[in-house]
Amino acid sequence: MMHSFIPPERFFPYLTWTEIQSMPNKENVVIIQPVGAIEQHGPHLPLIVDAAISVGVLGKALAKLDTNIPAYALPTLYYGKSNEHWHFPGTITLSTETLTATIMEVAESIYRAGFRKLVLMNSHGGQPQVMQMAARDLHVKYGDFSVFPLFTWRVPHITKELLTPKEATQGMHAGDAETSIMLAILPDQVRLDQAVAEYPPEPPEGSLLSWEGKLPVAWVTKDISKSGVIGDATTATKEKGDRILESVSDGWVAVIKEIYAFRQPI
Numbered sequence: 254m255m256h257s258f259i260p261p262e263r264f265f266p267y268l269t270w271t272e273i274q275s276m277p278n279k280e281n282v283v284i285i286q287p288v289g290a291i292e293q294h295g296p297h298l299p300l301i302v303d304a305a306i307s308v309g310v311l312g313k314a315l316a317k318l319d320t321n322i323p324a325y326a327l328p329t330l331y332y333g334k335s336n337e338h339w340h341f342p343g344t345i346t347l348s349t350e351t352l353t354a355t356i357m358e359v360a361e362s363i364y365r366a367g368f369r370k371l372v373l374m375n376s377h378g379g380q381p382q383v384m385q386m387a388a389r390d391l392h393v394k395y396g397d398f399s400v401f402p403l404f405t406w407r408v409p410h411i412t413k414e415l416l417t418p419k420e421a422t423q424g425m426h427a428g429d430a431e432t433s434i435m436l437a438i439l440p441d442q443v444r445l446d447q448a449v450a451e452y453p454p455e456p457p458e459g460s461l462l463s464w465e466g467k468l469p470v471a472w473v474t475k476d477i478s479k480s481g482v483i484g485d486a487t488t489a490t491k492e493k494g495d496r497i498l499e500s501v502s503d504g505w506v507a508v509i510k511e512i513y514a515f516r517q518p519i
Contacts, residue, residue: 257329258312258438265325273366276323280369280397283324283512286359287311288384290333290377293341293474294427295482297447299439300343302431304331307376309438310405313498314505322513327363330355334380340475349383356387364391364398370512371398374505376405378425399517406430408504415493420485423452425465426474428484430497437494450485453477 256264265284276282289304299305308329318324335346347355360371371391373384384402391400406412412430413421420429428450435443453464454477462468464477474481 255328256326258308259326260312260316263315263318263325265327268325276367278323279367281323281513282368283322283370283372283509284327284363284368285311285324285372285374285509286327286356287329288333288356288373288375288377288380289329289331290335290379291331291343291345292333292335292338292377293344293481294431295447295449295480295486297444297449297482297486298427298432298435299442300345301331301439301442302427302435303333303377304329305438306431306434307374307405309434310376310498310501310505311374313502314509317502317506318509322510324509324513327359330359333375333377334383335377337379337473338481340473341481352380352383353387356384357391360387360391360398360400364395369398370401370515372401372403372509372512374403374405378404397517399512399515401512403508405501405505408501408508410497410500410504412497412500415496417485417488419452420488424484425453426478426483427481428486429488429493430484432486432489433491433494434497434501435494436489436491437498440491445489448486448489449480449482450487451478451480451482452485453483 287307289307291300294302332347334352335344338344375384381404388400388402
């Protein structure tokens, strides 16, 4: 099953070149590149978390999507820019330059095939800026190419309603949300008995700076976490994960529909 969670009829590599050549309305077909990472997620989660979330959410969304909307998933790009985690064994990272070049060259291949809408569906919080810069450069180079650098978790969804206020604001990595959704996607790979809660140190009272937010400071994970967890994984449940997966995938259905209808301003 090379398509993993993706419905086989929506898996781009299962098409033949002749099917792609004769595909109607190619300029509006939505091509989606899931992007993840292979990086540490604490002692309780596997390295594959971000990639698994991309393909798990996208597969569920494509299964729900109206069959009249042409949308196809590319194979997941498993490796990402993960050097903030490289002090933890098992993390595999590409450089910014390598990841950018990979995105650019995949996108240019899609463009040459006649497609004009590409979604970069990124699930790793350490690389949205790479997606954004690559997308802008692609559109500058090809003015009729609409590229959407989207973060998986930024579609409409209910996740924060299921978290504690502290987790909703400070849980950044391998906490409740990621652990819960992994219990829904790959439950056999979650070691809940090893789940921990660890939050980053609080900035000084009145400080304008933050680890994440409007005025961030650059950090690597070992600066702010001994376990690799930044959040509370001990409160995760499969019931929450099922609700999160349903909600986030619904958000992606809505976004894919909108991208299909999108027309580049002249």
